[in-house]
Amino acid sequence: MTDLNVRLGGVTIVEEVTFSLGAGDLALLIGPNGAGKSTMLRALVGLLPAGGDVEIAGRYPASSEARNTFVFVPDEPALYEDLTLAEHARFSALIYQRPESEERALAWLTTFGLASRLAEFPGTHSRGMRQKLSLALALGLEMPLTLLDEPFNGLDIEAQELLAGALTQRAKTGGAVLLTGHQRELHSLLDATVLELSEGHLSVKAPAGRSGKR
């Protein structure tokens, strides 16, 4: 990503941001509320129009080739109220054409303690349970690039630790992970490169695990 610019209604939200993420990288994008973390992620996946050169796997993010390489988890779970949890796993596997991901997503749901709820609609579930479903679908896919916007929001302590372990493992097995969040809560969980977004500009900090704050 080179010189990413995002302007909304004539106001610059993200300005000339440049960074790259390779296989095995785990990056944590931090910044104060309103810094533009979610906006940057949405621009990155093509949900918002942006200036500059953005490429995922060497392709324009909105192209189908690029979409075949990443999965994005928004800050608010986007779920179908009339699909059950198990049906979400099936649909996700079908639309990404990764049949094996259904079993993995179901396994993650079991790990998150939702095994007995697979036949239920997510509309009846709490914010944290919906977030777990959203994450289980993304983790099950095991895409080369995983993008997560505030994934720890609403999760209980156990689920937070599970998620941190899963993301670390994903990076160790060759996947790239970029997530947003607040530094204080995540330093103790992740060994990630910290990118700080402030007033539209990005700066790279030392990896959290090496900063001695764990």
Next chain:
Amino acid sequence: MTDAISYLRRRTVWRSFHTYRVWVGRAIGWWSIIYLIFWLVVFVLSGAEMVTTLEQPLTSSVPFGVAVLVALLFVGLLVSGRAPSVVLDRRDLFRAALAPSRPLDVMRYRMNLRRGVLLVGAALVGGLWSFIAPRYFHLSAPWAAPAAALVALAYFEIGWLRYAGYRRADAVGTAARQAAAWLTGAVVASTASAVWFGTRGTAAAAPDAGAQLIATLGPLAALTEASPLVLLVPLLLAAVAHVAVARTLLEQYPPRFAAQSLVLTQLQAMRTFQLIAGMAGMRGGREADAAERARLLAALHDRPGATRPRRSLKPPSLDQPAWRAIAWRTASEIYRRPRFAQVRLAGLTISASMALLAAAQVLSGAPAAPPTGAVLDGVGAAATAPVTFAGSLVGALGVLLAAFLTARAGAGLLGPGLARAGLPISAADRSRGRSLPAQLVFAAATLIAFPLLVLVRSLTGGVMADPATLLLTVMAYVGLLLTCLLVLEKYSSWSGAAASSWEPQVVAALLVALPMLVLVALGVPSWVLPAQFLLLAIVWIVEV
């Protein structure tokens, strides 16, 4: 990927349909619906039987005029295309559109829904034409329904092509723009030639075969011609446009489609909420929603105003009392509304001021003129009254109507409600702060309304109050206005009903007109004005 979308739609659409079916059955009842359908059919059939064939046909230029109008609608598409006609909701955007699925597959269901509605609507209109054309125009138009449906379909498809190519430099965008231009050109050219030869053919005693053929090749030639050939051009237009639309969605979505979808779904939700509020008898705070709607529209088109206000009022300094802050809050909300909403409200306020001035004349017992037009309907009747007539029921009803109009305007000027619980402010401060901007706007409106009323009076041969009663009229006006605004504010705050709903407005109007209604009935109209001031004092003192 198509399997995934089919899987999704099979389950979600079917379940939604099932839920809706159950809801309709429980909320309305299927027997009630069958009963309604039965009577609908009866009314349609009896209505159809009443349509008889005219001995002299109506002018034959009507169908040609319709064809030209439709062609102009197509031309209008060339200057549109900033926003999509079909959007995806948030779930489809994040779950399906970001996945490696073909945009065409994801969009198909929602596009087909829109196409279906258009097809049915246009076919009904075309069918109606097929029915009335032989009777009113002595024309046979058996193909009007399918032709109209196909033209509507082409209109929808070209609209999408314009959107897909809007300010887009890549090959897909260029192709979409060109396709839209060519198809619109084809519509205009074929309409022009068909209308030209059609009108000539109508005028000529024996039209030649070539002209007749060209006349059947317009998009809406089915309005005047009975040949099945009339379907050829609409079919071609719809088919070509449909294929061109599919080509725009093979690989990527239009650049701003996702962002605009997110905004448009919020706007739709707002509209749905207002509709439900309207069905529940509330206006749904439409005035207060106007600013948020304007912000969303700015976000839709990426204009300034999407993230920060374009207009601001200077806040009061920190040493000012609380009611000034409330007044500033209310005034800011009014000031930030879209210009159109402000102009509409200004018009309503001036009308209300004129009506209230006329009502004040009645109260002060001033002689006046005959009824003065739409604004003063009712009130005008009251204002016609000579001094002795001021105490009549007509006068009281005029005051009631003027008070209601004032309450309507006042509701738009009170701004958002303010829940006092938890705030260290008195009810008097809240009422004072919320109603102050309305009082100021009404004061300004009076400066326009008064000369307007004088003008209207002079045009209708009446006179305004003489100097002797002018002071009384002004006092009565101020009394009526303050009473109306305070009752509206206090009642809406006390009851929890939004000032924009009917209930507080009706209560305010009734209470303002109460002295006149009661004292006239008791035969003591001369007590009306003092009683009005007494009422204002009571309303002022009561803290709720």
